[in-house]
Amino acid sequence: METNREHACREETSAGHEAVHGHDHAHHHHHHLPSSMEHLNKAFKLGIFLNIFYVIVELGAGIWLSSVSLISDAGHNLSDVVSLVLALLAFKLSQVPSNQRYTYGYKKSTVLVSLLNACILLVAVGIIIWESIEKLRNPHPVEGGAIAWVAGVGIVVNALTAWLFMKDRKRDLNVKGAFLHMAADALVSLGVVVSGVIISLTGWYLIDPIIGIVIAVVILVSTMRLLLDSVRLSLDGVPEGVPEPDKVRSEVLEHEPRVSDMHHIHIWAMSTTENALTAHLVVGRGADEEEVKRHVKQLLGEMGISHATLEFERPECCCSSDGCGTC
Secondary structure, three states: OOOHHHHHHHHHHHHHHHHHHHHHHOOOOOOOOOOOHHHHHHHHHHHHHHHHHHHHHHHHHHHHHOOHHHHHHHHHHHHHHHHHHHHHHHHHHHOOOOOOOOOOOOOOHHHHHHHHHHHHHHHHHHHHHHHHHHHHHOOOOOOHHHHHHHHHHHHHHHHHHHHHHHOOOOOOHHHHHHHHHHHHHHHHHHHHHHHHHHHHHHOOOOHHHHHHHHHHHHHHHHHHHHHHHHHHHHOOOOOOOOOOHHHHHHHHHHHOOOEEEEEEEEEEEOOOOOEEEEEEEEEOOOOOHHHHHHHHHHHHHHOOOOEEEEEEEOOOEEEEOOEEEEO
C-alpha cells in the first residue's frame, strides 16, 4: 500500500514533468526572409526574361531555317522557363505565413518543386537521347553555320543565367536545380556550336547526335544527385550536410554537461533552406532549463538546424521511506 509521502512524491514528480513539458512545447515560428532572398528573386526574374527571349529567337530561327533541331531545342528551353517559374513560385510560397491548416506555412513547396525540377531534367535528358538516336538512324543535312550562330546566343544566355545562381547553388536545392538546368543548356548549346562548325567544315552530320548523347550523359549524372536529395527531403529524411541523430546526440552530450541523455530525436527539412529537429532532453533537478535550451539550440544551429523543439525530462523519482531522491 502506498504511503502518503510516496503518493505526494509521485504527484510532485508528475506535476514537475507536466510543467516542463508544457513549457517547452510552446515554441515560436519565425517567418523571415533568407538574407539572399531578394538577390534570388531578381536572379529568377532576370533568368526567366532572358530565357523567354532566347526561346522566341530560337523558335523564329528554327522556323526560318526549317531546322527541326532548333525548334525542338526551343521547346526544351521552354521547359527551363517553366522550371524557373516553378522555383520562383516555391520561394514566394515559402514566404506565406503559417495558418491554422498549414502550421509551417508552405515552406515544403520548395522541396516538392526541387523534386519536380529533377523530374523535368530527366525528361529533358530522355528527349535529347531519343532525338540523338533518331538522328543517328536517319541523318539529314542541316545548316551548320546558321545553327552555330543561334546556339552561340544560347551559350551566352544560359551561361549568364547559370552564373546568377552559382553563388547560392550549394545552399538550396531549387537554386541548385536552376543552376543545373542552365548549365546543362549551356553545354547543349556548346555542343550545337561545335557540331555546327564541324558540319560546316566537313559535312559530317553524325557529329550532332554523338555530341548530343555525350551531353545527355553528363546532365544525367548531375541530375541523379539532385533527384536523390529531393526524394530524401520529400520523405523527411535527414538533409544533406546535417549530422545524423546519433552524431547530434553525441555532440550535445559532449558540449552540454547538464544534459544526461537525449532521445526521441527527429530531424527533417522544413524547406530547402531550413531544417528542424524535435528531441527529448534529460536534465538534473537543479539545471536551469532556459539556459540549457539556449545552449543546445546554439549547438544545433552550428550543425545546420535552425528550428528546434526541445522537451525536457527529469530522471525518474526513486521513492523510499526516507523520502524522494533522483536516480
